Amino acid sequence: MNKKQKKMLIRIILAAFLMIVLHFLPVKGAIRFGLYLVPYLIIGYDILIKAGKGIKNRQVFDENFLMAVATLGAIMLAVYKDGDYTEAIAVMLFYQVGEWFQSYAVGKSRRNISELMDIRPDYANVEQDGKLVQVDPDEVEIGGIIIVQPGEKVPVDGIVTEGSSSLDTSALTGESIPREVGRGEEIISGCINMTGVLKIRTTKEFGESTVSRILDLVENASSRKSKSEDFISRFAKVYTPLVCCSALALALLPPLLRMSVLGLPAEWGDWFYRALTFLVISCPCALVVSIPLSFFAGIGGAGNAGVLVKGSNYLEAMSRTRYVVFDKTGTLTQGVFEVNAVHHNSLDQEKLLEYAALAESASSHPISKSLKKAYGEPIDRSRVNDIREISGNGVIASVDGLSVAVGNAKLMKRLQVEYRDCHHTGTIVHMAIDGVYAGHIVISDLIKPHAKEAVAALKSAGVTRTIMLTGDVDAVAEQVAEELGIDEVYSELLPEGKVKKVEELLEKRGGKERLVFVGDGINDAPVLSRADIGIAMGALGSDAAIEAADVVLMDDDPLKIAKAIRISRKCLRIVYENIWFAIGIKVICLLLGALGIANMWLAVFADVGVMILAVLNAIRALFVKKL
C-alpha cells in the first residue's frame, strides 16, 4: 500500500465507524444533520473538491461531479424529510471503497507482473586493479570484460572468455533445464549463472542487449491497444452522458406526465431519488479498468511462460487463429542435418562412417560436418591424403591407402560404380571404396521432439488448418508433413514464394479468422510481417526476427505455439466475460432503479461489486502455467 492508499483506508474506516455510531445516537433536527455531515465530509471531501474543479474546467460528465450530485441530492432529500442520511454517506463510502480496491489491485498486479519479468540486472562486475567493482551495466562498453559470479544475472550479452558454468534461463525462456556454457560460447543477458565464475567479453551495449530489448518490448506491449479496449473507451465516452441524460429525463418526465396526463400526484421526491440512483451507476470504471488489466495480465503471464506478445491487439488477434502456417526448417525440424541411417554392404557400419568422415575431413560443408559428428571421434588427418573435391559431386580421397569416393549419384555415375537408390528421403551420400560400391549414408534434417504433439495441440486449440511452407524438395516435405499430421504442404518455394502463398491464404480466410505464420526468423522476416500474426521462435539474439515478429517465442519448442494461442484465448474469454458481466449488471441496475425497485444502496453495492469481481477476474489472465 502506498501513502495515498493508506490515507484512504483510514478515511474509509473512520467514516464507516462514525456512521455506525451516529445510527445509535438519539438526536434530531439540525444537530443530527450537522453530525452526519462529519463522516460525509471525511469520506467525500476530495470528491467534492474535484467536482468543483471539474465544473471550473467544464467537465460536466466527470465521475466526481456526478457522485457529488448524487450524494448531495440524497442529503437534500433526507433534510427535507428529516430522514436517513446514511444513504448518502454509504454511497460515497462504497464508491471510495471501490476506488481504493481498484487502485490497490492494479498496483499489486503491476508489481506482480514486473516481478515476473524480473530479469533486469542491477549491476555488472568489472575488474579494476585486481579487484571486483560493481558498476551500472550501462557503463560497460562493447568489448569490455565483465565477471559474473554464481547466483548473479548476466548483465550484458557477450562471449565467454574464461570459465564454464550452467545457466538458469527460466526467466527468459520458461525452460527449466539449465543450459551449459563454456569458453568461446555466446551468452545472453538475463540468464542466471548457477555454478562457476564466468569471464565475459561483451558484444553489445546494455541498451542493445537481449534483456533490455525484452523489457522494452514487454513494457511497451499494451500501448498497441486491442479492439476490445477501443470499444470500451468509446463505450465509456457515451455511457456516462447517456446515463446522466436519462437521469435528468427520469427526474422530470414521469412526474410531469403523471400531473398533466394521468392526473395523479407528481411525486417529485420519489422520481428525483430514482434519478439520483442512476447517477450512482454512471461511472464506467469497472469496465474501463478491467479490460486493459486483463490484457496486461495476459501479456505478463505469457511473458512469464516465454511467449513475448508485442501488443494487446496481437493477443486479441491470436485468439481467433484458424490457420497456422509453418516454415519447415528450424520451426518443425531442427535445421541441423544429421546422419539418419547407414546402409552398408560388406563393410561395418562404423567403418563406413569412419571412411566417410575421413574423406570429408577437409570440407566444411554441412553434410561433412554431420558425417564428422556421427563418427564422433577425433580425426587423424595423417591417414588421409590426396583429397580431390569434385564440385557438385563429392570428394575422392585416399584413406589408409584405399581410394574412397564419397558423394552423390552423379559421382557414382562418373566413377562408373553401380549404386543403389535409397527408399529414405533426405540427402543420400553414396560411397565407393576402390571402385566398389560400399553403401550409402542418409542424412536428413531431424524433426523436433515435440513437433507432432504441437500440431495436435494446435488442432485442439481451435486451429482448423495447418500448412507447411518449405524451400525443400517435395519428397522430404511430404514425408515430414505426413509424419506430423500437417494438412497442406507447399514445397520448393523461394522466400518470395512463401510471401505469395501466405497472401493467397490470407485471401481465402474468413473475415474474423486469423492466420499465424511461424518461422525461425532467418530469411522469413517478410512473411512474418505479412501474416496476421508473425511468430518468431527461438529468436533470442536475432534482432531482425524480434523486430519483424508480433509474437516472439523465447525458446524453439513448437509446443509453445499452441500454448500462446491458449493463453490468448483465455485472456480474451476473460475480457468478454468482463464486458458482458459489467454492462449486464449495470443495465439491470438501471432498469431496477428506474422502476423504483433498486435503491441507492443496491446500486452502489452492485456497481462496486461488479468492479471488484471484474478486476479479480482480470487478474486470472495472469495464471497461464497449467494451460
Add this chain to the structure above:
Amino acid sequence: MKKTYKIEVDCANCANKMEDAAKKTAGVKNATVNFMTLKMNVEFEEGQDPKSVMREVRANCKKVEDDCEVFI
C-alpha cells in the same frame, strides 16, 4: 518523433481522458496512454519542440483530471 513519458494517474477512465486531451493538443500527432504501465507515448508533428508541446499536454491533462501528473 516519438517519445515516452511517465505519468501518474489513479483511475483507468481518467487515463483515457488524458489520452484524449493529449491527442487534442496542438503539435501532437498521436498519443496513447497506457494505464497499466503508467506511460504516455506521444508522437509529435514535424518541427515541433517536444518540451513546449508537452507542457501544453500536461496543462490539458490537468484540466480533464485534476489529480494527474505527466513527468516531462
